Amino acid sequence: MHEIIVDGGDVEFFTTPKEYKQQLLLLIKGARKRIFITALYLQDDDAGREVLHALYQAKANFPEIEINIFVDFNRGKRGLIGEKASLGNRALYLKLAQEYPQTLNIYGVAVKRKEVFGVLHLKGMVFDDKLFYTGASINDIYLQQAERYRLDRYCTINSAILADSFCDYLIDNFIDSGLAPLFNQTELPDALEQKKNLAALKLQLKKSHYSVTQPQGLNPSKLVSDKVFITPLVGFGRRKNELNKATRRLVQKANNNIVLFTPYFNLPHSLARDVIRALKRGVKTTIVVGDKTANDFFISNNDRFTAIGIIPYVYEMLLKRFVKRYQNFIDQGLLNFHLWKDEDNSFHLKGLRVDDRYHLITGSNLNPRAWALDLENGLLVDDANKHFLAKTDDELRGILANTTKVKHFTDIEAVEDYPEKPQKLLKKIRAAQIDRVLKRFL
Structure with missing residues (x-):
């Protein structure tokens, strides 16, 4: 484990779901280099669609920006509990992939064979060199799209090292490994291939950790007051x-x-x-x-x-x-x-x-x-x-x-x-x- 040194003023806390939504949309709009979003789910509802449209608009405005979204594979393939059988949130991802000329990468990450036995519960969103950390996912109630809300904790941290650490973990384990299929493409791995992917990914995740690259010559003295x-x-x-x-x-x-x-x-x-x-x-x-x-x-x-x-x-x-x-x-x-x-x-x-x-x-x-x-x-x-x-x-x-x-x-x-x-x-x-x-x- 490696500590990352951050100025006290580079960490900010927010306290309401409305601030969460406001910050999320502002950070999407302000990003120029990269956007990495990790959440249990990005819901097919008003808030989820608003966020996805904002992401596509960011890609249209700045074609060089890298946008990667990671959601749980099993959770993303079903609707809400009590709904009839459906493609779940994936239906929205496929629909928008057809409607927009721009391309976003939405990865479905399966950490267990069935949702009841475990899910992708990683959190954290990177916008250029800022990490936005919250336990919240993305849907109407988390973003208080209407009157009802689900309260969580929300924190932003300005740190290129921390942002790199989060992005490198996602790239290494889910993108470069080829073990997390693109959820917004028509074809998904068949049952046998997905079973092999799951077995390989589980082994990899058990050994995984965040890597931290500190600037050379830095002495992480705890006597630094700020x-x-x-x-x-x-x-x-x-x-x-x-x-x-x-x-x-x-x-x-x-x-x-x-x-x-x-x-x-x-x-x-x-x-x-x-x-x-x-x-x-x-x-x-x-x-x-x-x-x-x-x-x-x-x-x-x-x-x-x-x-x-x-x-x-x-x-x-x-x-x-x-x-x-x-x-x-x-x-x-x-x-x-x-x-x-x-x-x-x-x-x-x-x-x-x-x-x-x-x-x-x-x-x-x-x-x-x-x-x-x-x-x-x-x-x-x-x-x-x-x-x-x-x-x-x-x-x-x-x-x-x-x-x-x-x-x-x-x-x-x-x-x-x-x-x-x-x-x-x-x-x-x-x-x-x-x-x-x-x-x-x-």
């Missing part, structure tokens, strides 16, 4: 996962305080143990998690409830179990849980802040799925002189404004409080002990 130090990290699989290891080290070395964001409360066992040990050391720990109603899969209408809608209730069941077990830390004022809810909007924040100095900016949900199945990345920031503290304090205050503090485990609903359909289904799942298996994929 600098921050950023380490790009990638993780895939349970073993030798740099991102997971760095996440654990942050919690293990915490002395004073931890702020942890996760949209879905289901910490991996190892990380949960680290958090408990930190609490026992007297480290004040704040965990901000989405209320079950702020979950992507929450279904408010009991009459329309389907099996997929049980997911938010499983998360809440796990949360209540954890809070009940460690109520003593809440009573001592060491452990603070905040449940985020803002009308019918949803919560997608993730990451860590430790001792007001270290920040993990990541797309990882900090759950077993992210820990073992998905391809994840993140930025470990060492801000020794606390350039970002005021900015991240502002971000935290804005987030906490829409939260309710959990004072006792009884503040959280029990299974008996749920509507009839989720209550019955959850009891069946628990009776069959399926919840133990389910936790690994959530």
Whole structure:
């Protein structure tokens, strides 16, 4: 792992989905050399189409610009959950490829055979020498195209070295390797060829990491007062996962305080143990998690409830179990849980802040799925002189404004409080002990 030295003033945080959309479109318009976009999906909806049209316009205005987009292969071939069978978002990519004389490269990256077993969850967009990092994908709700929104974290960093590192990783693993087919071309690999590609790519990803080329003669002294130090990290699989290891080290070395964001409360066992040990050391720990109603899969209408809608209730069941077990830390004022809810909007924040100095900016949900199945990345920031503290304090205050503090485990609903359909289904799942298996994929 190699640190990248960045001026404190070259890092900026944004706090709303509308700012995310505004920045994204401005960066597309301002790019001249290269645009690399990585997201779980780029949706066929109003926001997705607006972004794609902006990308085609950028290519028309500056024909020499290189534009590469990377989305999950399996996720991109289907429609939204509950929709009829379709080509999914790929249908839009093919349509625009026919309509525009310009050419964009949209790659479909399959990290597992089926979506349930793992997805491309890399995040980060490069515009010339600027990295725009967010856990958000691109669709109506992430960009707040209408009234509803999904809240995430958003950060821009001016650094040619960091931007090169992200682009080189994508080029090496997905473009030059030939293991990620172009999604906006008619022909895709047949089943046998795709199986071979997947096997080769999985082996490659397990050994992959971000390479960093520092300017010669640079002494990365941590005594430089106006600098921050950023380490790009990638993780895939349970073993030798740099991102997971760095996440654990942050919690293990915490002395004073931890702020942890996760949209879905289901910490991996190892990380949960680290958090408990930190609490026992007297480290004040704040965990901000989405209320079950702020979950992507929450279904408010009991009459329309389907099996997929049980997911938010499983998360809440796990949360209540954890809070009940460690109520003593809440009573001592060491452990603070905040449940985020803002009308019918949803919560997608993730990451860590430790001792007001270290920040993990990541797309990882900090759950077993992210820990073992998905391809994840993140930025470990060492801000020794606390350039970002005021900015991240502002971000935290804005987030906490829409939260309710959990004072006792009884503040959280029990299974008996749920509507009839989720209550019955959850009891069946628990009776069959399926919840133990389910936790690994959530």
